[in-house]
Amino acid sequence: MSKRDGPGVTVATIMLGVVTLLAGGVAAGVVLAPDRVPQSVRSPEAVATAPVSSQAFDDMRRVKVTPQVAQDTPLSLAGSGRVTASSCVPGGVIESGSSPVTIDDRPVLALATSIPLWRDLAPGAEGDDVRALQAELARIGFPVRADGEYGDATKTAVARLFEEAGAAEPSDDLPAASVLWLPAPSVAVAECGAPLGTVAGDESFMTVAGGLSSLQLADSVRDGAPGARVVRYGELTAPVGEGGVVTDPTFLEEVQRGPELEAWQRSEGSEPVTLEYVLAEPLDVAVVPPGALFALSGSSGCVVGDGSPRPVTVVSSSLGQTLVTFDGAAPSVVDLTPQQGQSSCA
Structure with a gap:
């Protein structure tokens, strides 16, 4: 049995440790050594982009309106004779286009013309009253053009109304005595004054009953998108006249049927009536993230679209989206x- 001269560490063990240390140093050098690949030959870093979508934008605002309600209106028959129906x-x-009364067995047509018909009309007649008649016939559904000339289409429509009213011999003339003027396309009857057997006139x-005659805009839109605007109620729209007044008969009739006007009347005007106020022609806008914009000045700005700088006009911004318009086609990404x-x- 031989004696050992030192601690129990063999030469092989010492050599293994040296090799391990050298290998670790090489690995660390590889990890810690700086990247020596030239910048000019590196692959370019990908630029973050977002897709651009499009939508129609009508810039809807809710505005308060003040209803103007007409007084109860008495209506008289133009001709004489006895009420037979x-x-x-x-x-x-009473609806425009119907016949609510018959005089001497002659149907009388109810018509909501913009001008009360004050004279007998017949083929060949011309004037604003003829144009008003044609406009109402067209509203009722007849293929009539409001050109102010009592032509074939007007004759046919008048004869058809008399036929639907039960006239024994429908005429294409329209005597003033055969017309009951209505102030609106549809009117509510408050009182009847000429029962059967009485003499008309x-x-x-x-x-x-007094109906809705107009709506007056009480609010104004100061920061909206530029462009002509209309008021909207449900699916109907109407132009806004000078001074913010809405007088479109069909639109007023629809509002009058709605619960908002009833609530306004019940509250004696304290419950406001509101309508949607929208662009008459919606804009085709592009939707981009707010972070894509730069060089903003007022409503003007820029984006980089499809790799190139593009000027834009900011239309609106909400819910993390910015609505813009481009000069020309919008890019696919920004x-x-x-x-x-x-x-x-x-």
């Missing part, structure tokens, strides 16, 4: 990290 009932409704035929600090798109 009548559909007048208090609380009932001695008193009013009926009194119609950069999310454009160069900041620039004052122009150049």
Whole structure:
């Protein structure tokens, strides 16, 4: 048995440790050594982009309107004769184009013309009253053009109305005595004044309840998108006249049927009536993230679209989206990290 001269460490063990240390040093050198690949030959870093979508933008605002309600209106028959039939009932409704009364077995047509028909009309007649008649016939549904000339289309429409009213010999003439003028396309009857057997002209035929005659915009839109605007109620729209007044008969009739006007009347005006106020022609806008914009000045700005700087006009911004318009076609994508600090798109 031989004696050992030192601690129990063999030469092989010492050599293994040296090799391990050398290998670790090489590995660390590889990890910690700086990247010596030239910048010019590196692959370019990908730029973050976002897709551009499009939508129609009508810039809808809610505005308060003040209703103007007309007083109860008595309506008289233009001709004389005895009432031989009548559909007048208090609380009932008379529609333009119908025949609510018959005089001497002659149907009388109810018509809501913009000008009360004051003279007998026949083929060949011309004037504003003819144009008003044609406009109402067209509203009712007849293929009539409002050109102010009592032509074939007008004759056909008038004869058809008399036929639907039960006339024994429908005429294409329209005597003033055969017309009951209505102030609106649909009127509510408050009172009937000429029962069966009475002589027409001695008193009013009926009194119609005061209806909605106009709407006055109480609000103005100061920061909206530029462009002509209309008011909207449900699916209907109407132009806004000078001074912010809405007088479109069909639109007023629809509002009058709605719960908002009833609530306004019940509250004696304290409950406001509101309508949607929208662009008459919606804009086709592009939707981009707010971070894609740079060089903003007022409503003007820039984006990098499809790799190139593009000027834009900011229309609106909400819910993390910015609505813009481009001069020309919109790009498919915009950069999310454009160069900041620039004052122009150049």
